Amino acid sequence: MKISPDRIRAIEARRDELQAQMATGDLPSDRFVAVSKEYAELEPVAQAASEVRRLRAEADSLAFMAEDADDELRAMAAEELHSNGQLLEAADRKLALALLPRDAADERSAMLEVRAGTGGDEAALFAGDLFRMYQRYAESQGWRVEMISGSSSDAGGFKEVVASVTGQGVFAKLKFESGVHRVQRVPATEAGGRIHTSAATVAVLPEAEEVDVKIDDKDLRIDVYRSSGPGGQSVNTTDSAVRIVHIPTGLTVIQQDEKSQHKNKAKALRVLRTRLYEQERDRLHAERAGARKSMVGSGDRSERIRTYNFPQGRVTDHRINLTLHRLPEIVAGDMGELLGALSAQDEADRLAQLDG
Numbered sequence: 001m002k003i004s005p006d007r008i009r010a011i012e013a014r015r016d017e018l019q020a021q022m023a024t025g026d027l028p029s030d031r032f033v034a035v036s037k038e039y040a041e042l043e044p045v046a047q048a049a050s051e052v053r054r055l056r057a058e059a060d061s062l063a064f065m066a067e068d069a070d071d072e073l074r075a076m077a078a079e080e081l082h083s084n085g086q087l088l089e090a091a092d093r094k095l096a097l098a099l100l101p102r103d104a105a106d107e108r109s110a111m112l113e114v115r116a117g118t119g120g121d122e123a124a125l126f127a128g129d130l131f132r133m134y135q136r137y138a139e140s141q142g143w144r145v146e147m148i149s150g151s152s153s154d155a156g157g158f159k160e161v162v163a164s165v166t167g168q169g170v171f172a173k174l175k176f177e178s179g180v181h182r183v184q185r186v187p188a189t190e191a192g193g194r195i196h197t198s199a200a201t202v203a204v205l206p207e208a209e210e211v212d213v214k215i216d217d218k219d220l221r222i223d224v225y226r227s228s229g230p231g232g233q234s235v236n237t238t239d240s241a242v243r244i245v246h247i248p249t250g251l252t253v254i255q256q257d258e259k260s261q262h263k264n265k266a267k268a269l270r271v272l273r274t275r276l277y278e279q280e281r282d283r284l285h286a287e288r289a290g291a292r293k294s295m296v297g298s299g300d301r302s303e304r305i306r307t308y309n310f311p312q313g314r315v316t317d318h319r320i321n322l323t324l325h326r327l328p329e330i331v332a333g334d335m336g337e338l339l340g341a342l343s344a345q346d347e348a349d350r351l352a353q354l355d356g
Helices: 005-024 029-068 071-099 120-141 170-177 261-289 327-331 336-355
Strands: 110-116 144-152 158-166 179-185 196-206 220-225 241-246 251-255 304-309 314-317 322-324
Touching: 005 029, 029 071, 071 336, 110 120, 110 170, 120 144, 120 158, 120 170, 120 179, 120 196, 120 327, 144 251, 144 261, 158 170, 170 196, 170 336, 196 261, 241 261, 251 261, 304 327, 314 327, 314 336, 322 336
Parallel strands: 179 304
Antiparallel strands: 110 158, 110 196, 144 158, 179 196, 220 241, 241 251, 304 314, 314 322
């Protein structure tokens, strides 16, 4: 990737300007937050550029020494020059990555939605397995998982489940999980021991805040009614369930898990706000990227992204042709290697696009 020196100088000058502004202590609190946020985005670029310059200057000195020194110093310089070249290559890559456009939503918390697909009870059981996999991974990251709504199946899985995953950088790590997940295994209910294939759909949406999406009351139709459980059984005897329809888009959210109508309405608005935010992100992405889809996938929920093969103990991510023979560990929440590979491929693709 060729990086313009003028661009680096402009970034460093802006970084110094912001640093001077913060040092005065005269900024109003809201302005200080904005300035410090911009500074935090530019500082890694400036540091990476400084390291590249240092290594290049060191390489020039070593090259000069390798030409004019005696045999012993020449050999030492050549060895150090080789080591310097490796460090410089890594520093150049770090600078290029720091300059890549960042997804503004990466640092956000996320709304996780898992729904059973084809396969009946087995699909619902698999949806439950996936949800627990994400719960365990979230725990390992120190994130908090809050159930927003869930519809259990008779066999013990989930027909659908929606949860909020709160923490730093949740969306950045989970955003490539959106898509169709397929499982191949012998169901517990299968007496003949035949392998069945079923599927579940995962959607990971960056969680919106009130400042992101303004919802006008006149654009909402809100219905309240009595919650009901499986088989029409009453969950409670008050009209606490809430259905919210966003009239301009037709988006509908139903919430009935809480016994309080107020809590159900608050949760439903939270889900609606997140889906409206994602809808706008999709529109902007389509405008900027046209019809192009990256190798890691578009996040389209109709796209089959991964297969969990229980008889062979393997997980295959079809977008990056990665197969790991660690299915029990992954389903138990040890997803670091898998998510890291997806993130690395995304970075490589974006660097290649810049080079092109």
